[in-house]
Amino acid sequence: MKRTMKYIASLLLVAVVVYNSVYFKKLNEVKAEAAGFNAANYAREFWNKKLPEHTGKAIEIGQLLALFQTDKEKAFADYSHALGIGNVKYFLVKGSGIVQSVDENQVSVRIESEKEKPEVFIATEYVFGNAVRDASGEIDINEFTNSMDFNNVSAEINKIIRQKVIPPFRAQVKKGDRISFSGAIELNKEHLSTRSIEVIPIDLRIIKE
C-alpha cells in the first residue's frame, strides 16, 4: 500500500514537471514572434492608409508663412506636430508653383499663393529624418517597445519616398514647369527661419497645361 502511494506520488510529480516543461504553439505564431516588428510593413500601412487622411488637410505653404508673421504661436499650435520636448517641429504642407531650377540635390520652386510667395526647395537627394513620420501626429513613440523600431519606421518611409515619389518626378521635371506638391517641413520654433524651407515630398505632380 505504502509502495503504491509512493508510485502514485512519483508519477504525479513527473506529470507536473512534464506538463510545465513542454509547450505546444502554432508554427505561424512562433514565426511571427521570431520575425518581430516589421518596420517596412508598418511604414507601407502608414503611407497607404493613414498618411493620405492627413495630407488632405495640410495647410497651404503660403498661408502658413503669412500666419507666422501675424501669429507664430497659433501657427505652431494649430499646424505643427513633434514627439516629446524641443524646438524642432514638423508641418504637413501643400502648394503649387513654378520650377526655378533643377539641381543635383533639390528642385527650387517659386510658390504661387494668395498669401506669401516664397521660393522653397523640394528635396530630391537628402531624404532623411523624421519629418514625414512625425508631421501627421499619427504615430506615438510609446506604442513602440524598442526605440530602434521607431527609428526604422522613419527610414522605411524615407525609402518609399526615394524609390516611388522622386524618380518619376525627377525624370521629367524641368525649369519653368508648374508643379503641385504635398510634403513635410521641419522648422525650429525658437530660431525660426523661413529663408530656405526644404520640403520632404509626399506627392509630386507636374501640371500639364
Add this chain to the structure above:
Amino acid sequence: MRFKYPYSIALILVFFGVALIRCKTRQSADEPKKIAIVVSTLNNPWFVFLAERAAAKAKELGYESKVFDSQNNTSLETDHFENAISSGYDAVLFNPTDADGSVVNVKNATAAGVPVFCMDREINSNEAATSQILSDSYSGCVTIAKYFAETLNKKGKYVELLGLVGDNNTWNRSKGFHSVVDQYPGLKMVAQQSADFERNKAMEVLESILQANPDIDAVFCGNDAMAMGAYQALVASGKAEKVKVFGFDGAEDVVKSIQEGKIMATGMQFPEIMAQTAATMADEYFRGERDFPKKMPVAVEIVKKDNVENYAAYGKK
C-alpha cells in the same frame, strides 16, 4: 511566572510595532521629500551640468536632494540605489551606467515604491522606470550625417570614433549616422573604433589610425570630448586644416571651436531640459500623478558655422 513568556513576546511586538510606525512616519508633513540624483560619472562636465541642474530644480520645487557618482561602475550604482532606498529617498533621478546592467537597480527601486526617472541615457526595459527622458540621439545623428554627406559632397574616406560600447546612446548615434552615410558608396569608412567617450583616448586612437590611413577626409565622433581629442591628434599631425571633425553633445569647447572653424558641427543636447523635466515629473508623482509617458524624447539640434550664434554650451543662449 506562567504569563512571563507571552508578555515578553507582546512587549517585543509592541517595540517593533512602534519602530515600524516610526519608520513609516519618519518623514512628517513638515519634512521635505528627498530626491536621489544618481549619475553615471562626474568626470565628464556634461554629466556634472546634468546633475547640478537636476539638484537646482529639485531645490526650487522644495525638495532635498543628493548627487551620487557611479563612476561608470554598475556595481557602485547598485550600492547607491540600495543606500537611497534604505535611507528613505522618495524618488531617483537617474542617469544609468549601462542599458542592460542598470535595469535591475531601477526594478528594485520601483518594487520598493521609489519612482525612477531616467535622464539622457536609456535602459533596456519599457516597464521598469516610471519615465525615461531621453535625447533623440538617433535623429540628431541623422541630421549631422546629412550635413556630413553634403560637406564631403558624398565622397571621401572617414573614421568613426564610438563611445562606450555598453551604452545605447553609442549605438543610437552610430546607427543614425550610418542610416544616411551608408546610402553613399563614395563615402568609405576606413576605421571604426571605440574611445569610450574620452578625450585622451580619442586622441591616442586617432593618432594610431592616422598612421595606417594618413589620407582621411573626416572624423565622426560619438561625443564632443572625443571630437576635441580627435582635433588635437589632427593638429599634432598637421592635418587639422584638411580633415573635417564632427561631434555630438553641445559642449562648451566644441561650440567655441565651431565658431573658430575648427570643428564642423555638433548635435546640441539639452541637459537642463532633461534634468528639469525629470525633477518636475518627480514632483507630479509626489502630488499623485501616475500617468507618465514611458519615453519622452528631447529633440537634438545641429550646431554649425551658420547657426552657432544661436547656441551656447549645453543649450540655447
